[in-house]
Amino acid sequence: MALSFHLKKGFPGFHIDVSLDLGDEMTVLFGPSGAGKSTILNMIAGIVRPDEGFVRIDGRVVYSSEEGIDLPMRERRIGYLFQDLALFPHMTIFENIAYGLKGKEREEIEEKVKEMLVVMRLVGLEDRYPHEISGGQKQRVALARILVTEPTLLLLDEPFTALDYPVREKLRTDLLKIHRTYPVTMLIVTHDQEEAFVLGEKMALINEGRIEQFGTKEEVFYTPRTRQVAKLLGIMNVFDGVVHRVNQREVIVRHQDLGLVRILKRRGWRFREGERVSFAIRPEEVMILREDKPGKADNPVEGTIVDIVEKGLQNTLYFKTRGGASMLKIDMPLFAFRKLGIERSKKVTVSLKKECIWILEA
Numbered sequence: 001m002a003l004s005f006h007l008k009k010g011f012p013g014f015h016i017d018v019s020l021d022l023g024d025e026m027t028v029l030f031g032p033s034g035a036g037k038s039t040i041l042n043m044i045a046g047i048v049r050p051d052e053g054f055v056r057i058d059g060r061v062v063y064s065s066e067e068g069i070d071l072p073m074r075e076r077r078i079g080y081l082f083q084d085l086a087l088f089p090h091m092t093i094f095e096n097i098a099y100g101l102k103g104k105e106r107e108e109i110e111e112k113v114k115e116m117l118v119v120m121r122l123v124g125l126e127d128r129y130p131h132e133i134s135g136g137q138k139q140r141v142a143l144a145r146i147l148v149t150e151p152t153l154l155l156l157d158e159p160f161t162a163l164d165y166p167v168r169e170k171l172r173t174d175l176l177k178i179h180r181t182y183p184v185t186m187l188i189v190t191h192d193q194e195e196a197f198v199l200g201e202k203m204a205l206i207n208e209g210r211i212e213q214f215g216t217k218e219e220v221f222y223t224p225r226t227r228q229v230a231k232l233l234g235i236m237n238v239f240d241g242v243v244h245r246v247n248q249r250e251v252i253v254r255h256q257d258l259g260l261v262r263i264l265k266r267r268g269w270r271f272r273e274g275e276r277v278s279f280a281i282r283p284e285e286v287m288i289l290r291e292d293k294p295g296k297a298d299n300p301v302e303g304t305i306v307d308i309v310e311k312g313l314q315n316t317l318y319f320k321t322r323g324g325a326s327m328l329k330i331d332m333p334l335f336a337f338r339k340l341g342i343e344r345s346k347k348v349t350v351s352l353k354k355e356c357i358w359i360l361e362a
Helices: 037-045 093-101 106-119 135-147 165-181 193-199 217-222 227-232 334-339
Strands: 003-011 014-022 026-030 052-057 060-064 078-081 153-157 185-190 202-207 210-216 238-246 250-255 259-264 276-280 286-288 300-310 314-321 327-333 347-352 358-360
Touching: 003 037, 014 037, 014 202, 014 210, 026 037, 026 165, 026 193, 037 052, 037 078, 037 153, 037 185, 078 135, 093 106, 093 135, 106 135, 135 165, 165 193, 185 193, 193 217, 202 217, 202 227, 210 217, 210 227, 227 238, 227 276, 227 358, 238 259, 286 327, 300 327, 314 334, 327 334
Parallel strands: 026 185, 026 202, 078 153, 153 185
Antiparallel strands: 003 014, 003 052, 052 060, 202 210, 238 250, 238 276, 250 259, 276 358, 286 347, 300 314, 300 347, 314 327
16 A cells, blocks of 8 residues: 554644555545545645644655654655745745755756656746746645656645636546546545535545545445444435335335335345435436326435525425425526426425435444
């Protein structure tokens, strides 16, 4: 593994205890503000000293409380992109990128910097100063300055937070392309769900100093393991029920308002009739059925659209079941919203697709 760590750190009223083994993929530390994400990055980098644990980068121990090893950041071969970028205002773009190459031959420096200028789309800006370029260009200069030193690990702490959305979107694409060109292990801190999904091949959901769930982004987003993970991901559609029946293909759960809910059975699930369980479905997975094409649908539920929040290309709907006891949140693309003629107080039938429902751990 390219990066392996187990870190513990205590603060008044707060404690961090995390472990991960990562390859050369892009991994996102995702979670709410104050969860400990940036502190974890700082412990890996050697900026904050853990109370206990170890950090191994490419098999080399750079920190170990047991062995008494604590290498300074400059000896860990880590590139760290801070939120404030920390570009030198008195240096040109060329000089900023070349800063980490001190001691190299002039020809080598020029070759490496020119390569970075091309990769980062900065050609023509090399003689300018940081105050003469845009925020997105500054971000690319900061990345170039790090990558030119050929780090074995790249840490990024909320790298695009201060930028406008179109610039953030472009830089995310740039970062994905850069990672394909320079497949270094990347660990990225963010609390932005969209950013986490775009950038993360793997995702660790951090909450109160602990890893609540770790896996591919699809596993974490679409198969949350616990009610707490579902809550942190903003999944409002979490319900409690009782297992009515289990067969080879389905777990059928009785809910007081939704009726019998059929859920596609996953490998490893072991549920008994009469067992109390919680289950969840993401808002974008709830389907509103067309009136002119009722057909056969999984878990049809009748009810009323009670509220609509317009969000540009996507709208969020709030659906109350006919019995009035349960509320569903539905995220719908604008084109589908218009096609179905959705409006407040409209009576509709929704489908909870059985392959999109996930039973949560207790």
